[in-house]
Amino acid sequence: MGMRRKVGGFVLRVNPILCDGFGHCHELAPELVKVDEWGYPIIVNTPTPLADLGALESARYAVRGCPRQALNIERIAEQP
Amino acid sequence: MIALTSPYLWYTTRATGFVALILFTIAVTLGTFVANRIGGTIVGRFELNELHRSVSIIAVVFLVIHITSTVVDSYVPTGWVSTLVPMTSAYKRVPVALGAVAFDLILAVWISSLLKVRIANRTWRFIHWFSWLAFASALVHTLLAGTDSRKGFGLIVAVICASFVLAAAVWRYLGRPTRAAGRTALSPLAAAKDQSVPARPLLDSPPVALRPTAPRPQPTVPPRPSDGGFQRGPRAPSKKRKSR
Numbered sequence: 001m002g003m004r005r006k007v008g009g010f011v012l013r014v015n016p017i018l019c020d021g022f023g024h025c026h027e028l029a030p031e032l033v034k035v036d037e038w039g040y041p042i043i044v045n046t047p048t049p050l051a052d053l054g055a056l057e058s059a060r061y062a063v064r065g066c067p068r069q070a071l072n073i074e075r076i077a078e079q080p
Numbered sequence: 081m082i083a084l085t086s087p088y089l090w091y092t093t094r095a096t097g098f099v100a101l102i103l104f105t106i107a108v109t110l111g112t113f114v115a116n117r118i119g120g121t122i123v124g125r126f127e128l129n130e131l132h133r134s135v136s137i138i139a140v141v142f143l144v145i146h147i148t149s150t151v152v153d154s155y156v157p158t159g160w161v162s163t164l165v166p167m168t169s170a171y172k173r174v175p176v177a178l179g180a181v182a183f184d185l186i187l188a189v190w191i192s193s194l195l196k197v198r199i200a201n202r203t204w205r206f207i208h209w210f211s212w213l214a215f216a217s218a219l220v221h222t223l224l225a226g227t228d229s230r231k232g233f234g235l236i237v238a239v240i241c242a243s244f245v246l247a248a249a250v251w252r253y254l255g256r257p258t259r260a261a262g263r264t265a266l267s268p269l270a271a272a273k274d275q276s277v278p279a280r281p282l283l284d285s286p287p288v289a290l291r292p293t294a295p296r297p298q299p300t301v302p303p304r305p306s307d308g309g310f311q312r313g314p315r316a317p318s319k320k321r322k323s324r
Binding site: 022024028061063064067068069 | 120129204
């Protein structure tokens with residue numbers, strides 16, 4: 001595993017078909033995921049820079065902690 | 081195999097068996113907590129999930145000690161094969177077979193959880209249902225094979241564990257999957273949980289309001305002049321086209 005330059009950003013993506021609104025992602029990554037009135041996630045749409053290691057860490061926790069495996073991290077290339 | 085026997089091995093078997101039973105009771109109950117979406121106010125839902133995971137791992141550790149000390153102790157004739165394959169033990173064939181079934185199911189649940197990110201979530205859930213069967217099998221194994229579990233304190237512990245898991249099963253059935261089961265503590269709306277939550281406008285209003293009362297006017301298509309006056313009807317769905 002080589003050192004990857006921390007360029008670009010990421011967004012969390014939710015699979016709305018798998019999601020059952022457990023709300024674990026909101027607890028694990030509150031800065032990235034809000035919940036709506038019914039407990040379903042509202043994901044922050046603007047890409048978070050990969051250099052924000054804290055946010056990336058909590059995003060990984062959210063992906064791991066989802067009881068339905070409905071989340072994944074999508075990398076966004078840096079805008080030229 | 082060398083003849084290795086010691087009363088302490090036997091005591092280890094008996095003690096770790098009980099500890100594993102208690103830990104699996106806690107694990108199953110915590111799993112029911114997670115599935116029934118408990119938490120979010122005092123304790124986070126993800127914390128219950130992590131606790132479920134950790135307790136399960138510790139329970140498996142105790143189970144491995146239980147099995148190892150039984151097999152290593154040459155006082156009773158069991159073998160490594162009979163820990164995985166039922167009905168192969170010379171000692172207490174049926175009770176040990178039930179333990180083997182429970183161990184196999186627990187291994188399946190554990191390995192599928194390790195592979196959780198790689199397999200389909202439906203598969204993982206399907207395998208996870210078998211933890212109930214594993215617990216039932218382990219409980220009967222406790223009652224049939226256990227030295228201590230038919231009298232006194234051991235029986236009390238077994239009955240308490242059984243009643244906990246039975247209650248969890250009933251609770252799980254009553255709280256079967258409902259979508260959108262609520263909010264969590266960190267939600268800004270959670271503070272207003274006990275106050276008057278505004279009615280959900282679309283869901284609480286009668287469904288009549290959602291439907292137009294009058295039939296929608298169909299747009300009339302004028303005949304194309306190149307058709308020579310031949311007017312097609314509304315196009316039937318072509319059977320040749322594959323639906324996606």
